[in-house]
Amino acid sequence: EPEVTQTPSHQVTQMGQEVILRCVPISNHLYFYWYRQILGQKVEFLVSFYNNEISEKSEIFDDQFSVERPDGSNFTLKIRSTKLEDSAMYFCASRGGGLEKLFFGSGTQLSVL
Amino acid sequence: DQQVKQNSPSLSVQEGRISILNCDYTNSMFDYFLWYKKYPAEGPTFLISISSIKDKNEDGRFTVFLNKSAKHLSLHIVPSQPGDSAVYFCAAFNQAGTALIFGKGTTLSVSS
Numbered sequence: 001e002p003e004v005t006q007t008p009s010h011q012v013t014q015m016g017q018e019v020i021l022r023c024v025p026i027s028n029h030l031y032f033y034w035y036r037q038i039l040g041q042k043v044e045f046l047v048s049f050y051n052n053e054i055s056e057k058s059e060i061f062d063d064q065f066s067v068e069r070p071d072g073s074n075f076t077l078k079i080r081s082t083k084l085e086d087s088a089m090y091f092c093a094s095r096g097g098g099l100e101k102l103f104f105g106s107g108t109q110l111s112v113l
Numbered sequence: 114d115q116q117v118k119q120n121s122p123s124l125s126v127q128e129g130r131i132s133i134l135n136c137d138y139t140n141s142m143f144d145y146f147l148w149y150k151k152y153p154a155e156g157p158t159f160l161i162s163i164s165s166i167k168d169k170n171e172d173g174r175f176t177v178f179l180n181k182s183a184k185h186l187s188l189h190i191v192p193s194q195p196g197d198s199a200v201y202f203c204a205a206f207n208q209a210g211t212a213l214i215f216g217k218g219t220t221l222s223v224s225s
Contacts (some may be wrong), residue, residue: 004156033213043157043202043215056211091156097144099210104156 002026006092006105013082014113022109023092032075032104033093034067036060043091048073079094082112116140118204119216128225132190136203136216141184143205148177148188151200160201161188193223216217 005024013019025032036045037102048055066078075094079086089109093102118137126132138146144165149157163170163177163186170177177187190197203216 001126035215042217043151045212045214048211050211059119059213089154093156093213099206101147101159101162102213104149104158106156107154109154 001031002103003039004092004094004103004105006090006108008108009106010109010111012111012113016081018108019079019082019110021079021090021092021110023075023077023105024073025075025092025094026096026103029096029103031055031095031096032067032069033095035091035093035104036088037091037107038088046077082110084112086110087112095098116143116207117203117214117216119203119219121219122217123220123222125222125224126193128195128223129192132188132193132197132221132223133189134190134201134203134219134221136186136188138184138186138205140205140211141181142208145206146177146179146186147204147206148175149202149204149215150197151202151218157202160161160195177213190221193221195223197221198223 007022032049037043045055045058049059064080068076089107092105093105095102147162148160151157161172161175161177163179179186200218200220202218204213
């Protein structure tokens, strides 16, 4: 079965540093998402992206966050100046054209020290 | 505010018995619901979905029931197996279809 691929699997950074989390969605998918899960808590929606623009973003997705699809295959999440509370597992997801299930990657564990 | 609620943080059942996981939602405009299963340090994996035009959908051991008037859905697993032990998330697409909103999850433990 096709997969959503995320790199790196773990990222450790110092508070205030910029991080870029990378994702390769399933190749013929059109809708792309980022979610995060703080340890033991719910899976929280951050942002959705379609046709090269943001479709929806949550209140978590403030000016410190940005997303980009720099080429035909990658989808990135940038955090400009990381805070301690950004420590979480970040999941990328994608889906095809209809209202259907999201396929999730295995996540990037971000630790901000 | 929570639009998708899973009020039971955990559930323990014996192997072979039925597991019933419950989910409530607040927005009557939601019309497509999904259940995901998640193991630690892995991404959520899709299990089963249901559209609001149906009240039941079945896939092998998994059945999802939807009661629109009560804004309630449930996932039945019969028979439960130890490999089913995981966190189960109920999720709903928002009205615009631009976000999939998750509940807090229920941790299912199936003992042999």
